[in-house]
Amino acid sequence: MEKITSTIRLRMAAHDAHYGGNLVDGARMVQLFGDIATEIMIKCDGDEGLFRAYDNVEFLAPVYAGDFIEAYGELEKCGNTSRIMKMEARKVIAPRSDISDSAADFLEESVVVARAHATCVVKKECQRRTVENA
Helix, strand or coil, X not given: CCCCEEEEEEECCHHXXXXXHHEECCHHHHHHHHHHHHHHHHHHHCCCCEEEEEXXXXXXXXXXXXXXXXEEEEEEEECCCEEEEEXXXXXXXXXXXXXXXXXXXXXXXXXXXXXXXXXXECCHHHCCCCCCCC
């Protein structure tokens, strides 16, 4: 099976902060994982499909407004209608308000902030295999 992946990198905005201290809600990482899954499904089947379930979601480190998050996903298994994938979100840039309002550091080593394992489905009649052996 050809390796099917998706990567998104974006900055957490002030409106993403939900809690005190500019802390971003973990649901924002889950939303990114949904976008990753959608892209993988389109690459695999030419259809967005439907999210079926997360069998594991872990929140491993805090995310703050101003952080740059890189979310990555990879298709692990392709059944008749199910698509199983793993996803990970990493902090790659962090603001440095201790230096100035506009300072930031590209992290030498990214920080894993969340991981997930999920299943999506594409109805047989909606499948248009776009990747050989997917």
